[in-house]
Amino acid sequence: MFIVKYIKDIFSGIKSLLVGMRRTGYYFTHHKEIITEQYPDNRDTLVMADRFKGEVVLIHDEHNEHACTGCTACELACPNATIKIVTKFDITPEGKKKKAIDKFVYHLELCTMCNLCIVACPTDAIKMAQTFEHSVYDRAELTKILNKPGSKIREGIE
Amino acid sequence: MLEEIGTTTEGDLIINVGPQHPATHGVLHLVITLNGETIKKVEPHLGYIHRSIEKMCESLTYRQFIYVTSRMDYLSAHINNHACALCVEKGMQVEVPERAQVIRVIMDELTRIASHELWWGAMAMDIGAFTPFFHAFREREKINEIMEETCGARLTMNYYVPGGLMADLHPDFQKKVKAFITLFKNKIDEYDELITGNIIFINRMKGVGFLSKEDAVSFGCTGPSGRGSGLSCDIRKLYPYAVYDKVQFDEILETDGDSLARYMVRIREMKQSIRIIEQLIDNIPEGDFQAKTKAVLKLPKGEFYTRVETARGELGVYIVSEGATTPYRIKFRSPGFSNLSALDTMARGGKLGDLVAMMGTLDLVIPDIDR
Numbered sequence: 465m466f467i468v469k470y471i472k473d474i475f476s477g478i479k480s481l482l483v484g485m486r487r488t489g490y491y492f493t494h495h496k497e498i499i500t501e502q503y504p505d506n507r508d509t510l511v512m513a514d515r516f517k518g519e520v521v522l523i524h525d526e527h528n529e530h531a532c533t534g535c536t537a538c539e540l541a542c543p544n545a546t547i548k549i550v551t552k553f554d555i556t557p558e559g560k561k562k563k564a565i566d567k568f569v570y571h572l573e574l575c576t577m578c579n580l581c582i583v584a585c586p587t588d589a590i591k592m593a594q595t596f597e598h599s600v601y602d603r604a605e606l607t608k609i610l611n612k613p614g615s616k617i618r619e620g621i622e
Numbered sequence: 623m624l625e626e627i628g629t630t631t632e633g634d635l636i637i638n639v640g641p642q643h644p645a646t647h648g649v650l651h652l653v654i655t656l657n658g659e660t661i662k663k664v665e666p667h668l669g670y671i672h673r674s675i676e677k678m679c680e681s682l683t684y685r686q687f688i689y690v691t692s693r694m695d696y697l698s699a700h701i702n703n704h705a706c707a708l709c710v711e712k713g714m715q716v717e718v719p720e721r722a723q724v725i726r727v728i729m730d731e732l733t734r735i736a737s738h739e740l741w742w743g744a745m746a747m748d749i750g751a752f753t754p755f756f757h758a759f760r761e762r763e764k765i766n767e768i769m770e771e772t773c774g775a776r777l778t779m780n781y782y783v784p785g786g787l788m789a790d791l792h793p794d795f796q797k798k799v800k801a802f803i804t805l806f807k808n809k810i811d812e813y814d815e816l817i818t819g820n821i822i823f824i825n826r827m828k829g830v831g832f833l834s835k836e837d838a839v840s841f842g843c844t845g846p847s848g849r850g851s852g853l854s855c856d857i858r859k860l861y862p863y864a865v866y867d868k869v870q871f872d873e874i875l876e877t878d879g880d881s882l883a884r885y886m887v888r889i890r891e892m893k894q895s896i897r898i899i900e901q902l903i904d905n906i907p908e909g910d911f912q913a914k915t916k917a918v919l920k921l922p923k924g925e926f927y928t929r930v931e932t933a934r935g936e937l938g939v940y941i942v943s944e945g946a947t948t949p950y951r952i953k954f955r956s957p958g959f960s961n962l963s964a965l966d967t968m969a970r971g972g973k974l975g976d977l978v979a980m981m982g983t984l985d986l987v988i989p990d991i992d993r
Contacts, residue, residue, distance in 0.1 A: 543687075578686075
């Protein structure tokens, strides 16, 4: 009886190999079924998911105005000290002092894209951009100042 | 006496596998004592990627520390975050909305499928079959796309916050998950065709790396590694959290205790995960996705422990609070560490070539072991 089992095993073994080979042959002859994913070189037509967390940006409108009041809620929410907000005092037309941001420093090299700063912002001044290629030649280039030169806070945001 | 297994004698060969080795999937360092080709002892050396996550968490607030845990077991990032969120919610006694709980379970199960798929591809690659790796990643890519759309990231999502979720579901979520389920049900048969029935694979896995139920208990093996030895240890069944007590699914048990049994547990578990998602995907209740919590979270003085079932086993989160905004002490009971400790018992007396099969079916994720 040993010899019957032995021969049976050989045939069932060959059958199992053929079953696997049939699947391999199917993909060998069906080129339309794409298995591997290509690097997104198609920049013009590439659509990233709108929630994709690439980097933090400060939203500026067409008048070069943003909504950041310098409340440092994002700085406190950040686990890695990625954001540093330098504030200054502007003099309003009425002659009063008003707190405003001088520099919104963002360290991309420390950021883990955890989204906690975006959630913490009370005025929705910052958002996540959908960029994904952050490599630079010098580490210092990753430290960014997010507020554009000459930008100021939008009217009516406290 | 000289032939006694486990002692180093003259003529033994001591080799290092790792810390940089393609078969260890990370920086696991194994010091192996060999007699010819027979393994006498396997000694894991840890600490190569120790990042002191537990200590780091002590300086982060209860909202901030959750994102760090995605970096422990990065293949089941959602489930790690779930464990931490549950522990903080238990301390604050916050009731999580039903909608958030259901979404959490769907996300957890999707993560489990993605994790098992990566394991399946990587393990097949370990024992010499390269094609399955691409097949597994093809379906895993679909899950990653779903995650990217709703959570904004592909691997370290940080989607769970204490009290619920960070954002509501993407409008396309249900449609895409349903499309994935239909696709995956066809493709999982391909996995069986390619690997499960293959005679070469079965001969390499059967009887290799035997772990008895008693050893599994004494080493604290959980998850598919424990269930392959017949140890009933599914936290989702035994201590249900979220909405796991309202869905129908089976706890997969295999009694052989060898590598093939652990393999079969994971393959069958993927089908159970699909079953859970199918029950929930059409029944996501309306409502809030986040409970109202205070701006600054503080846990009352005391100790809190929760556990969840990750793709690798039981993850426990233990928080000691002194009433401040940061935890006084955090301890994670990670499944990978306990599962790795059983490797020595499994491998002794076996052959060196079988070691990759044992490591492959233990599903080791090194950052989870080292933290």
